Amino acid sequence: MALYADIIVDITHEDLDRTFQYRIPDELADSVAVGDRVLIPFGKGNRQITGFVLEITRTPGFDPDRIKDIISIKSDDALVEQKLIMLAYWMKSRYGSTMNRALSTVLPVKKNIRAVQQKNVVLHLSADEASEKLDNYIRKKHVARARLLKELIKEGSIDQRLVTGKLNISPATLKALREQGVIDIVSKRQYRNTVGEHEMEEPVKLLPDQRAIADDFIGEYNKGIRNTYLLYGITGSGKTEVYMEMIKAVIASRRQVIVLIPEISLTYQTVMRFYKRFGDRVSTLHSRLSDGERYDQFERAKKHEIDIMIGPRSALFTPFDSLGLIVIDEEHEHTYKSDQMPRYHARDVARELARLHGASVVLGSATPSVESYNAAVTGEYKLYNLTERAKGAKLPKVTTVDLRAELASGNRSIFSAKLKEAIADRLSRNEQIMLFLNRRGISGSVSCRQCGEPVKCPHCDVSLSRHRNGKLQCHYCGYEQSDVKQCSKCGSKLIGAMGVGIGTEAVEEMIRTMFPYASVIRMDADTTKQKGDYEAILSVFANHEADIMIGTQMIVKGHDFPYVTLVGILAADMSLNANDYRAGERTFQLLVQAAGRAGRGALDGEVIIQTYRPDNYAVTSALTQDYTAFFEEEMGYRKLLMYPPAGHMLAVMIESGDLKEATDMARSLAEALSGDIMGRASVVGPTSASIGKLRDVYRQMLYIKSRQIDVLTDIKDRAEAFASSCNSQNVRISFDLDPMNGY
Ligand code: ADP
Ligand code: ZN
Ligand code: ZN
Secondary structure, eight states, X not given: OOEEEEEEOXXXXXXXXXXXXXXXXXXXXXXXXXXXXXXXXXXXXXXXXXXXXXXXXXXXXXXXXXXXXXXXXXXXXXXXXXXXXHHHHHHHHHHOOOHXXXXXXXXXXXXXXXXXXXXXXXXXXXXXXXXXXXXXXXXXXXXXXXXXXXXXXXXXXXXXXXXXXXXXXXXXXXXXXXXXXXXXXXXXXXXXXXXXXXXXXXXXXXXXXXXXXXHHHHHHHHTTOOOEEEEEEOTTSOHHHHHHHHHHHHHHTTOEEEEEOOGGGOOHHHXXXXXXXXXXXXXXXXXXXXXXXXXXXXXXXXXXXXXXXXXXXXXXXXXXXXXXXXXXXXXXXXXXXXXXXXXXXXXXXXXXXXXHHTOEEEEEESSOOHHHHHHHHTTSSEEEEEOSOTTOOOOOEEEEEEHXXXXXXXXXXXXXXXXXXXXXXXXXXXXXXXXXXXXXXSBSBEEETTTOOBXXXXXXXXXXXXXXXXXXXXXXXXXXXXXXXXXXXXOOSOEEEOTTOBOXXXXXXXXXXXXXXXXXXXXXXXTTOSTTXXXXXXXXXXXXXXXXXXXXXXXXXXXXXXXXXXXXXXXXXXXXXXXSTTHHHHHHHHHHHHHTTTTOSSSOOEEEEEESOTTSHXXXXXXXXXXXXXHHHHHHHHHHHTOTTTSEEEEEEEEESSHHHHHHHHHHHHHHHHHHHTTTOEEEEEEEEEEEEETTEEEEXXXXXXXXXHHHHHHHHHHHHHHHHHTOTTEEEEEXXXXXXXX
């Protein structure tokens, strides 16, 4: 019986985004496999082109007499890409997207790219000259120069991209230093063993707990056991050292490793730790790379020039041909979920990719996602535990302040008496302080105080916020207008910011008033708009050139600041009040991670959590740093309401520039699906999204819940088929499986 292959022919043309069927001739029947690149006749002229086999079936999709034969298999570089193509197909099927989008997500852009000349910055002074120069810079407060020189004295030579990127040294500074003969810039080819020239560091001696975990993993790995492991270890417990030990064993077996870390913790220090341990067999990807540089890194992986790729979620698609291990650090981070179709989660894609390669997956976190911890508890993943800080530093002392009591005693400021006192105390001892607020801007939504009419963004269904410059801004689309003087509805002139909306900008102002001699920096979305801003602020703080850092969740991510002895969380409730089912989890993670910033060095740390709900379980379990208590409570709630991971949820979004079109489509889709859904799943909606209009597009939602993920994939396929049968050009339907954010 004949075999047929569904083939996708080109991934760059939207209108070819479907499969075409070809017959597999008998002589190829044993050799064609899913993922293969094949040569086929195409179009009227039977032009010969290549395509990828996505599926093989016995049933022809149309009249067999009109089905053409595959000409041959192209076997050159298909092997590496084969697995990625199969992965794309899995992503398309699971998350919903066109094959086209899925393929362009996993395959590197093939453009005509000029090979970029990679450069290194090297020290051009003797050791004595260099340290004299360094003293000089420090005396003259040339902070950037001192920073660079300090690193160069240590490393001798550093990749120029790391210098301008992670070290945040401007091209102008580099030029000046080169002219003064302090440094030299040489191409990597001239300086062949660049990273290898770094003083390779002897690995630390693992502590008994770390050793036991590494040995267990390595033992299983060498026996051919492949699994998903969850390394649950408190902040500073030395997870990274354990990963490196595991990685060493895997590359010794001649297989490759992908390490995912959230973009925000892809710091110079982290990357350096890997370079120093593994030399130039390591490469990194980050969002600052151009398409060309990215492509280069992928080529190096293909040519076996590297064994370890470190990067954000897209590093998963590094074309390694024999993966042995995928590590996902800070696996609870929401940045592992893509917000574009296909809306994949890196954790699940990693597990599928590992299955295709026969590799293991190691997830690590101090605050594991409820999903992963549940999988570990139920035995699907293997659990490893690290309960002590590696350097012996004590966990900080955590206390709460009840803001209701504070208010009752007449303190209307956002700073409780206790927090204010603690700040003054640390300042007097020249120690550092981090203040954390999960909000930005200077005030909450602006509305009429007389009639309550909100001042809305003309493009989105949200109220505008007032900034210190007096302008009103939309945080969703960036729209800006001047302040309004009068209510458009009732004419009242009493327009103001409602509620307790207080932002980082306002906090900064208050701190400056209360502590005029302290030096303060702020890190939030507004102060980190330019490339390099983030690193610049961090390095100012790390160099102890500021006493207080105020920021949003950005500041809680894994940085080691040894002089931070006080962390203040100004209003723990803000993230609790968010209206989605992950609010409790997010709050707990934020509180624990923020607390983990205190007392990383020799000095003891203290954390003060201000809250209106001191008895909420997310707050109480953060107070005692008790993950399992939090997990039990949270899991009970998820089970009750069948939220992930107790069940699964598919968010279906119906979007149109026309409100009626969107609502009509949502209604008819819900009707069309009702037959399929009966008994297998439950539906909420159609309803308007909580932000019903965004950038002039109306958004309607359907939420479908089921215990079985397969039921939801099936319903998704039917919804897709229904939508395309409606042929309504102006309506877009998209899916989000187990969403991480509310819509
Ligand atoms: P985590 O990734 O769990 O936050 P890290 O791996 O960054 O922890 O370790 C925290 C600090 O402790 C780092 O400075 C690291 O070098 C150090 N450290 C970890 N393990 C050891 C060890 N076995 N001996 C000495 N220092 C260690
Ligand atoms: Zn009004
Ligand atoms: Zn807007």
